[in-house]
Amino acid sequence: MTDLFSARHIGTDAAAQSRMLEAVGYGSLDALMAAAVPQAIQFDRSLADSLVPPAATEREALDELRALASANRVSTSYIGLGYYGTLTPAVIKRNVLENPSWYTAYTPYQPEISQGRLEALINFQTMVADLTGLATANASMLDESTAAVEGMLLARRASKSASARFLVDADAFPQTKALLRDRAGAVGIEIVEVVLDSVDHPAGHAHPLLAADGADGAFGVFVQYPGASGRVWNPSSVIDEVHAAGGIAVVAADLLALALITSPGELGADVAVGTSQRFGVPMGFGGPHAGYLAVRAGLERQLPGRLVGVSVDAAGHPAYRLSLQAREQHIRREKATSNICTAQVLLAVMAGMYAVYHGPEGLRRIAGEVNRSARSLAAQLRASGYAIVHPTFFDTIQVRVPGRARGLVEHAHSRGILLQPVDDDTVGIAVDETTTDAALLELARVFDAESRPSGSTDSGPAAHVDADAEREPSIPDSLVRTSEFLTHPVFNTHRSETSMMRYLKRLADADYALDRGMIPLGSCTMKLNAASEMEAVTWREFAGIHPFAPKADVGGYLELIAQLERWLVDVTGYDSVSLQPNAGSQGELAGLLAIRGYHRSRGDEARTVCLIPSSAHGTNAASAVLAGMKVVVVACDELGNVDLDDLRAKIEMHAESLAALMITYPSTHGVYEHEVASICALVHEAGGQVYVDGANLNALLGFARFGDFGGDVSHLNLHKTFCIPHGGGGPGVGPVAAKAHLAPFLPGHTFAQEPSHLLLDGTAVVHAGPQISAAPYGSPSILPISWAYVRMMGLAGLADATAAAVLAANYVAARLAPHYPVLYTGENGLVAHECILDLRGITQSSGVSVDDVAKRLVDYGFHAPTMSFPVAGTLMVEPTESEDLVEIDRFIEAMIGIKAEIDAVAEGEWPADDNPLRNAPHTAQAVVSGEWSHPYDRERAVYPVHSLIRGKYWPPVRRIDQAYGDRNLVCACPPPEAFE
């Protein structure tokens, strides 16, 4: 018998499922699903019609991936532009990137069980703040270009200028300029590209626009440092001018260059953005990598995204946590100033650890070697008679080759070398830490051959250039960095691999990830990230590719992407998919921008109202605002469903201006809404488009399709439904899928190797909508994960997984209903793939809060369910299909045990302010040190269930004081004395 992957992915076998079905009251999975999923939307089609091939075994799928990988060609890239070769320390690759303790963790919302990655992230923040010379950095951004957009939006909020104009350095990376342009349009910002330099203009201004005051000036400027051309120059006079006009200066800086050149903070920048890719994270054809964003003192509370800070726990010990969460999209909704609600945690951890391992002297050495390579190359090329465009540079030089640039780039490519074509007369070369002397020699040969008339003999360049030329500095004296960085002990301790390995192990041990047990977070779909799915991510043929490599080099990637696009089209009922968005929020934004583009293409420029049900995830509203739309909230009824009468009224009220409805299906309440098809029809009749948020697709796959019941566009979360690991809070991939009429408005990209995408009917469409990510295909190096999942499950396996997930949620609901009220159910009393336990009555009668229950679950060896979303005072449980019945039962028993403890508090057996719930979680220290004065015993505190004695997760800190950390914002590594 074949070893079916689906039987490895799905945790419950037939025997377990029949026991669960009995508890739920159905005779079979088919009967359960027929009752749960509304009849009107269930599809009925033969598997033979599907574009998804029948399931492959793990070995077969890996063989196919090997074949796809071998269709890529790993050339030596000198393209640069924000993507560089890097040497990932093997100790980081093995112990972080390939370690489920790091990659299967969730966003650290429960800080007591996330101290390891919170420390790793505060290392990252400290590293970025130190290198950029600014006060506070956040815990990473999606990529450099989106960080630049967030920098621009932050500048508009913080600027004193009333202008809507933002100046952009002509020497910025082209992908960043394009993204700034595309995003600015929707929010009414005017981008003006300007040539900036530090030479005083006759009028005394670095740029005439900066001279103007108020609305005629600019609210900020974006400077690339060093420039895309490689030029190292001093932007401080430009920054001073911007400040004088009340504006904000955003500087995109190369972190490795900052080891040698003066930091943006010291030059006066308010905001710095960039990427940490070259700190040990492979290029991966564009991502994922951790972007960064740092600000000067006074702008901390304007930071988008996640920010790790230091607070104290119940024992007064320092403890890490996410700071300022109240400013996030899910709370501020349409008042949010950014839709960024995640980070690139796994990649930020890698980059931060690269700095921990190398330390300040290591970074200086690496940066020095990179600069030496660039100088050596420049000297060799000058010796061969070439002109170098800019005399000052860090790692990138431009070479004049009048009229011959194209031919030279092609010739180099034929020898496995990628140069950057700048224009007809110029090529760019960016070296990096992987560049060897032999590679430089080979590069010089390419140029040498080019400079000689054909037929002449190739004697080759001199093996060694004049050593004096190499010593000639390429960084102006005035910009040589003199300030210290990475002085904290963590960056000066772990030099041996043994020490580094143990540091990583110690941090991983502090955290609770899927490798310890169930993470029943509702709406997060914490399912298995199978080892075989992860296998290809680090293969050189996928990891070592530059995002702007020529099409001939990336045949394997393009084939994998095309296949995955078609499979996603097939399972969602749409016509075309873009994999460019590198987070769910960005998929939302791309989908809404496609709707905007569609309406405008028809002259419907007034269609700007976006209807959003009150039950929606807050990011929906934030994305709508950033797509230039006006949010109008639609009420929900007492069952949590969209109130049809209110929907009709709102549609009527905004008949002329209706752009779209955003609806989540199944709803954020975890219920299959029966009226969804008629809701979609109402919106269409009024000329609006329907955006179906795919956050809960895991309850639908293989049973119904968004496109069939009325969706025009959706985003999917490959990091939920399609097994990309959460990485402790990123990476994610949020593809956007659309019907044919919206397909031309899906994200485009100037450097897309294949702008044309197949539609379902076999014709092709060019995605030409606004760019959404820095790279043409977003984060391609993790797409093999989702590819492998679909390939190994097949459509039948995907449907089995959906049914198993729905069964698990209904089993939990049925077994816990006698103890905790289940808040919402559908018409047959069934939930979808998650259930909401309503603790509000319990809290009122006992004083025990959702927080208390969540923290007490840690003592029982569990990660808490989702707290207070979508309803305050509740817990939302999503077991997923991957948990087996033993683990699900262990969770149910824990919840029942906790309910008995709550009852004891309610009955007065334990005081409301001193009981095992209020004091949870209990650390080992809390039960062994000093006198035990609590009204329950120590065994009850830490071993509430006997089985924990043989194996228990011990939280390293007690409950963390949230308010203290927000009142006393500290977002860099605390001194070691703080922990004594």
Add this chain to the structure above:
Amino acid sequence: MTEEIRYTAEHEWVLVDGSVATIGITAYAAAALGDIVYLDLPAAGTEISGGTVVGEIESTKSVGELFAPVDGTVVEANQAVQDAPELVNSDPLGEGWLIKVEFSALPALLTADEYRTLTGE
């Protein structure tokens, strides 16, 4: 609940002394917001108009808005609550006041009884 002070439907209180109104948030609002961690208040000299958002009150749970209950000019923002936002939780009607405004017009405000009816307490 002190009887001389007046209230707004946005859960703010207003205490008038001559031409200056002292403004804060009610105990009900402070309890609903939870632990207040940060206040963004208008600086002295700022012109404000009734009904508009003039500041932010951030707690660990949410970000609330401060509405101007009157038209006028801010004469003082309470530095003590900006240094120690927990004062708004511990003494919302006393040391936790937020701003003093020299007002030009005073709209109709709620009495303590009317506000109690509004909050159902």
